[in-house]
Amino acid sequence: MITILFIIILIFSVIIHEISHGYMADYLGDPTARLQGRLTLNPLKHIDPVGSILVPIITSFFGFTFGWAKPVVYNPHNLINKRKGEFLIAAAGPLSNIFLAIIFGLIIRFVSSGLTAVTPFIEFLSYIVIINIVLAVFNLIPLPPLDGSKLLFSFLPNQYGRMRYVLERYGSIFVILLVLFAWRLIAPIVPYIFKIITGIVVI
Numbered sequence: 001m002i003t004i005l006f007i008i009i010l011i012f013s014v015i016i017h018e019i020s021h022g023y024m025a026d027y028l029g030d031p032t033a034r035l036q037g038r039l040t041l042n043p044l045k046h047i048d049p050v051g052s053i054l055v056p057i058i059t060s061f062f063g064f065t066f067g068w069a070k071p072v073v074y075n076p077h078n079l080i081n082k083r084k085g086e087f088l089i090a091a092a093g094p095l096s097n098i099f100l101a102i103i104f105g106l107i108i109r110f111v112s113s114g115l116t117a118v119t120p121f122i123e124f125l126s127y128i129v130i131i132n133i134v135l136a137v138f139n140l141i142p143l144p145p146l147d148g149s150k151l152l153f154s155f156l157p158n159q160y161g162r163m164r165y166v167l168e169r170y171g172s173i174f175v176i177l178l179v180l181f182a183w184r185l186i187a188p189i190v191p192y193i194f195k196i197i198t199g200i201v202v203i
Contacts, residue, residue, distance in 0.1 A: 005124070006065040007056045009131050013097060014069040015046045017135060020096035021089055022072040028085045030078035038072050046070055059179065066134070066179055071145070083154050090150035097136035104128045105197030112200060126198070133193050137186050141178065145171040 019041070022033030037045055047053070051068035059066045079085030104125045112122050142148040144167045153164050167174075191202040 003057075003060045003065065006060065006127060006131065007067075009127050010056055010065055010067055010135075011043060011047065011052055011069070012041070013100065013128070013132050013135055014052070014067065015041060015043060016096050016100065017093040017139070018046055018069045018072045020092040021074070024089045024092035025072070025074035025079075025085075028079050028088060030074045030076075030085075032075050032078070033072045036073075055179065062183075065131070066138075066183070086150055087154040090147040090154070093147050094136040094139045097132040097139070101129045101132040101136065101193075102197055104132075105194070108198040108200065112198070126194075126200075126202075129194060129198060130190060130202070133190050133197075134186060137189055137193075138178070138182060141182065143174045143178065144168040145175065146178075 019039055022038050025032065026034050026039065033039055043052075046069040048068060048070045051070075053067075056065050056067035074089060076082045076086060108122055108125050108129065111125075112118075115122070118126075139146050140148040140151070142152040144164075149164075149167070156164075194200070194202050
């Protein structure tokens, strides 16, 4: 039951992540996501059979739940400032997860004040906060195809374009390696961020 709940929260969290990319691109002048009908919370528009279903189920057997939605694409040629636009579009995804973590984390902080035990409601909100913290931290890793790589390359000179092209060719391999091994790097960070936001220590 908890695994199913985790997967449902994860799916909607990654959907909001992708929608945020699309809204930012639309705001900056590129209507691609809007024209493709991706600026919606309808899961059918965003679910990736592998990333939204298969990977979450498989990773749940390893003690954590992870996945992704279909990436929202944008046309950089529609952006007035390509570098600035790429940075803002890439940043919108992790920032949406940070925003969700803070909002629900503050609810936990205020609702749990004075409670002597964790209620099912607090536990449910905790899942939302933890999942969104993980998504934000994971996506800020500067390796393709994660948002962190786009943030990094938006600052680097054009001469690094060739290196970016080579790295992005092997993006699917990086995803597999990150899913298998990055959790060990992220896991120690999550409880600290969770405590800062909610005031509760994760056991």
